Amino acid sequence: MSSPNDIKKGTVVNINNELWLVTYFQRVSPGKGSSFVRTKMKNIKTGKVQETNFKSAESLTFEDVQYKKMQYLFNDGILYTFMDNMTYEQVSIAKADMEDSIPYLKEGLEANVVMHEGLALSVTLPQKVEYSVVYTEPAVKGDTASGNVLKEAELDNGLKVRVPSFITQGDHILINTDTGEYTERVN
Amino acid sequence: MMNDSIRSFFSLRGYLEVETPIVVRSPGMEPNLSPFETIVREPNGTEHRGALITSPEYSMKKLLGPGLEKIFTITKVFRNDETFGGNHNPEFSMLEWYQQGADYQKCMEETEELIKVLKSEIRNTKFEKKRVRDLFLEHIGIDLDNADQTELLNACNSHGIHTTGNDTKSDLFYRLFLTKIEPNLSGNIFVYDYPKYQASLSRLTSDGKYGERFELYMNGLELCNGFTELTDATEQRKRFEEEAEERKQSGKTVHPIDEELLSLLPSVRTPTFGNALGIDRLHMILTGKTKIEDVILFPASSLF
Numbered sequence: 001m002s003s004p005n006d007i008k009k010g011t012v013v014n015i016n017n018e019l020w021l022v023t024y025f026q027r028v029s030p031g032k033g034s035s036f037v038r039t040k041m042k043n044i045k046t047g048k049v050q051e052t053n054f055k056s057a058e059s060l061t062f063e064d065v066q067y068k069k070m071q072y073l074f075n076d077g078i079l080y081t082f083m084d085n086m087t088y089e090q091v092s093i094a095k096a097d098m099e100d101s102i103p104y105l106k107e108g109l110e111a112n113v114v115m116h117e118g119l120a121l122s123v124t125l126p127q128k129v130e131y132s133v134v135y136t137e138p139a140v141k142g143d144t145a146s147g148n149v150l151k152e153a154e155l156d157n158g159l160k161v162r163v164p165s166f167i168t169q170g171d172h173i174l175i176n177t178d179t180g181e182y183t184e185r186v187n
Numbered sequence: 188m189m190n191d192s193i194r195s196f197f198s199l200r201g202y203l204e205v206e207t208p209i210v211v212r213s214p215g216m217e218p219n220l221s222p223f224e225t226i227v228r229e230p231n232g233t234e235h236r237g238a239l240i241t242s243p244e245y246s247m248k249k250l251l252g253p254g255l256e257k258i259f260t261i262t263k264v265f266r267n268d269e270t271f272g273g274n275h276n277p278e279f280s281m282l283e284w285y286q287q288g289a290d291y292q293k294c295m296e297e298t299e300e301l302i303k304v305l306k307s308e309i310r311n312t313k314f315e316k317k318r319v320r321d322l323f324l325e326h327i328g329i330d331l332d333n334a335d336q337t338e339l340l341n342a343c344n345s346h347g348i349h350t351t352g353n354d355t356k357s358d359l360f361y362r363l364f365l366t367k368i369e370p371n372l373s374g375n376i377f378v379y380d381y382p383k384y385q386a387s388l389s390r391l392t393s394d395g396k397y398g399e400r401f402e403l404y405m406n407g408l409e410l411c412n413g414f415t416e417l418t419d420a421t422e423q424r425k426r427f428e429e430e431a432e433e434r435k436q437s438g439k440t441v442h443p444i445d446e447e448l449l450s451l452l453p454s455v456r457t458p459t460f461g462n463a464l465g466i467d468r469l470h471m472i473l474t475g476k477t478k479i480e481d482v483i484l485f486p487a488s489s490l491f
Contacts, residue, residue: 005268015349027270028365033357033385035219038365052349053365055358056219057437 002062004037004054012044012063012114019044019063019121020052021114023178027056044114044122047100067112067124072105080105082113082123091120098123104177106131106157128174130186131155139165150182189305189470190261193282196304200297202257202284207246209263213445214238215245217387218433221267223277224440238442239265242463243283244388245448248416251285251459252451259284261466271488272480274408278487279479280466287456290415291389291399294460295377298403298411302375306473315376319364319397322378326367331360331382332396339363357384372404388426389414390458405472413462420452 007013011022020041029035035056042049054060070082070091079092080102091113095102101111104125114121136153150162153173161175163182172186194204212235214222222238229235240246243262250258261282269275286293295316303310320331329342339359343350348362360382372378379401383391386398399415417423427444434441470482480486 025270026273027268027275029219030357030361030364030385033219033355033361036361036365051366053362054349055351055354058351 001059003056004039004058004060005056006062007037007039007054007060010067012065012116013041014061014063015052019065019116021122021124023049028053045097047098047122063116065121066115068115069110070113070123072107072109072111074107075105080123082111082120091115093120093123097121101125101177103159103180104129104157104175125177127177128183129177130172130174131157131159133163133167133169133171133173136163136167136169138168189473190466192305193261193301193466196301197259197284200257202259202286203255205247205250205255205258205260207240207243207260207262209240209265210237211240211246212237213245213442213448215241216427216430216434216442216444217241218430218437218439221439222442223265223267241266242281244461244463245445247283247285247461248455249448249451251287252454254454256287257285271491272478272486274468274479276467276479276483276487279483282464282466282469283461285416285459285461287459289460290458291379291401291413291460294413294415294462295379295401295403298377298413298462298464302403302405302469305469309375312375314403315374317376317378318380319368319378319382320380322368322371323363326371327363355384357382360385369404369407372407375403375405378402378404387412387414388417388423390417408468408472410468410472411462411464413460416455416459416461418452418455418457418459420449423452424449 007022007025009022013020013022021044022039022041024040026038027035028038037054037056040049040051068084070084073081073083078095080095080098081090081092083090101123109129112124114124133153134156137151149165151165152160153163153167154160161180161182163173167173167185174183174186176183210227220241222241224238227235227237242264243260247258247260261280263278264281265278267277269277299314323329323331327342329338336356339356340350343359343362346367348366350359350362380392380397381400383396383398387400389398389400392399402412403410431441467479467482471479474482476482480488
């Protein structure tokens with residue numbers, strides 16, 4: 001049994017036999033009474049995100065999970081297959097267990113596969129992933145003055161995102177895989 | 188800069204600035220705080236257990252007893268077991284001020300005036316004021332006037348809020364507050380009259396159901412905590428003893444009760460208000476930063 005005070009980013013908590021990955025935590029103390037740990041957790045199976053607050057005095061079950069660096073290979077529409085580049089071991093994860101990561105996948109992408117008792121449960125992507133822009137309209141003169149104008153761009157894996165108007169076809173850019181937003185251009 | 192403006196605000200209103208000790212024998216009894224503990228040693232080897240203050244409150248109240256009417260202090264305070272960064276840092280700056288002969292309503296007015304002096308862009312906006320009871324009626328649909336443990340538990344269950352079997356009424360209240368109320372506190376809003384199990388060191392309202400306590404939230408960030416102060420030494424001793432018992436139960440150091448404070452408390456007038464405001468958080472609000480480490484030159488995360 002563990003204490004909510006030991007929660008960190010990446011801790012996996014077992015609540016009623018469902019596994020939840022902690023993505024955010026902060027201790028809060030009311031003016032009076034017990035202190036709490038406020039968390040945002042993602043259900044490893046469903047990808048559902050919810051806020052859960054634990055009293056510091058509660059006892060929790062942390063799951064012993066390993067993160068294995070693996071490369072994304074391919075999918076057959078139901079199962080997504082990853083490979084460990086050192087051992088050539090391959091694992092498959094059901095589409096439903098990694099729904100929110102799918103738009104960001106591209107061949108060869110390195111990701112952390114969440115392993116629990118020998119089974120691949122899900123996958124967590126790097127927070128920022130690099131893509132190249134395969135299509136975007138050229139910027140219209142005058143648009144750049146305000147500096148905040150966004151336009152649509154299609155990336156090399158088919159993902160469509162909003163990017164600043166100075167981005168052109170062939171540029172390499174970083175996308176935040178938590179929010180789906182453009183973060184910066186890579187030179 | 189900001190501290191200069193704070194000082195001139197209070198001196199123009201007739202407040203006296205005081206300095207209070209940082210290393211003390213009784214640092215605070217709040218069950219959820221962990222003071223930094225130390226040993227104070229005399230040259231002859233005599234040792235005293237001491238700790239760093241978690242708030243200057245006790246010393247401030249001791250100055251009220253002998254007759255200082257309006258006082259303020261700006262001091263460093265220390266809390267162990269805190270998260271590094273975000274809204275917290277183990278060492279931070281606190282502004283505390285007290286006025287005898289005035290209650291928490293007056294204190295809310297003065298807090299609003301202080302902030303408008305420091306942030307002139309919001310000079311013409313009116314801060315909202317809401318009772319905790321009204322917030323619970325509006326967002327959860329329960330009446331705290333007569334909500335018992337079962338009703339609070341049912342409300343948690345119907346909103347899918349995680350609970351445990353040994354939750355107290357205060358725990359259930361706070362779970363609801365964190366999930367359903369706090370995220371809805373937008374703009375500048377005073378939240379006041381907390382249920383008596385969250386009264387802390389405040390005087391109870393005339394119906395005995397709530398503590399005369401308030402917090403100011405600015406854009407969702409809790410900035411200060413003020414009370415009409417409890418001046419009844421018997422009730423204060425009872426609350427200290429309950430808190431000492433809670434600390435003992437949870438395996439925390441039980442610091443000695445501050446007897447000097449209890450002996451001076453009866454000479455503090457009723458009403459007297461007090462307010463404690465986090466200066467670093469105020470800095471965050473004034474500069475539009477969302478992380479405390481962005482307003483502290485040497486945040487804990489860079490030191491340890």
